[in-house]
Amino acid sequence: MKIAKRGGIDPFIAMEVMKAANERQAAGGDVIHMEVGQPSTGAPRTVREAAMRALGSDRLGYTEALGIPPLRAAIAKHYRDYYGLAVAPERIVVTTGSSGAFLLAFLAVFDHGDRIGVAEPGYPAYRNILTALGIEMIPLPSRAESGFRLDASQLRRAGAMDGILVATPANPTGTMLDLARLQGLVDVAEERNIALIVDEIYHGITYGGRAQSVLALTDKAIVINSFSKYFSMTGWRLGWMVLPEALIRPVECLAQNLFISPPSLSQWAAIAAFDAHDELEANVARYAANRALLLEELPGAGFDRLAPVDGAFYIYADVSRLTNDSVAFSRRMLKEIGVAATPGLDFDRAEGRHFMRFSFAGSTQEMREAARRLRDWRK
Ligand SMILES: Cc1ncc(COP(=O)(O)O)c(C=O)c1O
Known part of the structure; x- marks a missing residue:
């Protein structure tokens, strides 16, 4: 049987590390999970209660492809x-999920062979989804010297492209773009009449002032968001997009045919996510405590060159003084001390060999223990 080239995309390394970590746990070993970007908390109480009510109703069939009107109104x-x-x-x-949003947005905006500028390091599925669709990703390197932030002048120097994709706060670096930088990207997109897609999935999880939405500057950008991170609902597989008018109908036709509808139980439950402010803010306070703890402890374990962590729940560490093979380093870390973390190669093909990403979405006690193990390991 012929197998399409499309499926030959790279694996998502964080998921592969998680698989290895789960195997270790199944064999009786202990693991501190710092590999996947997943809140260790479940969905908020209000959401679980709304889900119970929805389960008792008779309304869990297909929904409109664009989502149920009360949830769209709540967003x-x-x-x-x-x-x-x-x-x-x-x-x-x-x-x-926002994963479904990326697929719909890419299909609605780009044709086979188009070229999309994407900040690197960046979320690995961007590259892998684009590649599967036959769309070329043009890496736009953002490096430590610029605080891992893209700016308009860099885009102007880059060659021709049909779209720009950035995340703020970003994964894996946690860096955030302020309104002035976002305005620069909006200007370039308008000058060139190309799409600007902004992944705002980590909004709500910031450590010094709120993240700004590109929607404050333009209604032409495509904004992607999700219930997975701030709302702590990864497995509910629910996200959303804010679209410019012209894209609503094409996306509706694509969504009808690709998905029929997003999961209806999750949609009815998610309406109540906006009533869970106190619980969600308590999660953010825990991330803030974890962040402070690791920023204090990691340098003592030899991880002393760290990205800014304005938001999200990751620490991206330059480990070039410890290894030039982050994949082998991650394997060794899991095997020798039971700490699972993701090699930078997942996020950056060029420089990722020298970086590791630690997710601090777990409990503070786990973070303390991870820091202790890393310190002892590096002695
Ligand atoms: C930057 C970024 N975008 C999108 C996603 C996908 O999230 P989901 O499909 O659960 O909404 C992730 C998940 O880690 C992410 O880090």
Whole structure:
């Protein structure tokens, strides 16, 4: 049987590390999970209660492809309440995680052979989804010297492209783009009449002031977000997009055919996520404590060159003084001290051999123990 080249994309290394860590646990070994970007908390209480109510109802069939109107309205209200921005519910599309949103956005905006500038290091699935669709990713290197932040002048120097994709706060570096930098990207996209896609999935998880949405500057950008991170609902597979008017209908047709609808139980439950402020803020306070602990402890274990961590729950460490093979380093770390972390190669083909990403979304007690093991290991 012929197997399509499309499936020959790279694995998602973080998921492979998680598989190895789970195997170690199944064999009786202990593991501190710092490899996947997943809150260690479950969905908020309000969401679980709403899900129970929905289970007792008879309304869990297919929904409209763009999502149930009350959830689209609740997301629009979130933009009003949290950012002070008026976003029409019609521009909001509920998706199967932000992963589903990427697929829909890429299919709606780009053709086979198009070239998309993507900040590197960056979330690995961007490259892998684009490659599977026959769209070329142009890496836009963001390095420690620039605080891992992209700016407009760098984009202007880059060659021709059909779109730009950035995340703020970013994975794996946690760096955030302020409104001035976002404006620079908006300007380049407008000058060149190309798409600007901004992944705002880590909004809500920041450590010095709120993240700013590109929607404050333009209604032409495509904004991607999700219930996975701040709302602590990874397995519910629910995300959303805010689209420019012209894309609503093409995305609706794609969504009808690719997914029929996002999961309906998750949609009914997610409406209640916006009532879980206190519980969600307590999660963020825990991430802040974990971040402070690791920023204090990791340098003593030899991890002393760290990205800024303005937001998200990752520490991206330059380990070039410890190894030039982050994949082997990660394997050894898991085998010898039971700490699972992700090699930078997942996020950056060029420089990732010299970096490791530690997720601090777990409990503070686990972070303390991880720091102790790393310190003892590096002695
Ligand atoms: C930057 C970024 N975007 C998107 C995703 C995908 O999230 P989901 O499909 O669960 O919404 C992740 C997951 O780690 C991420 O880090």
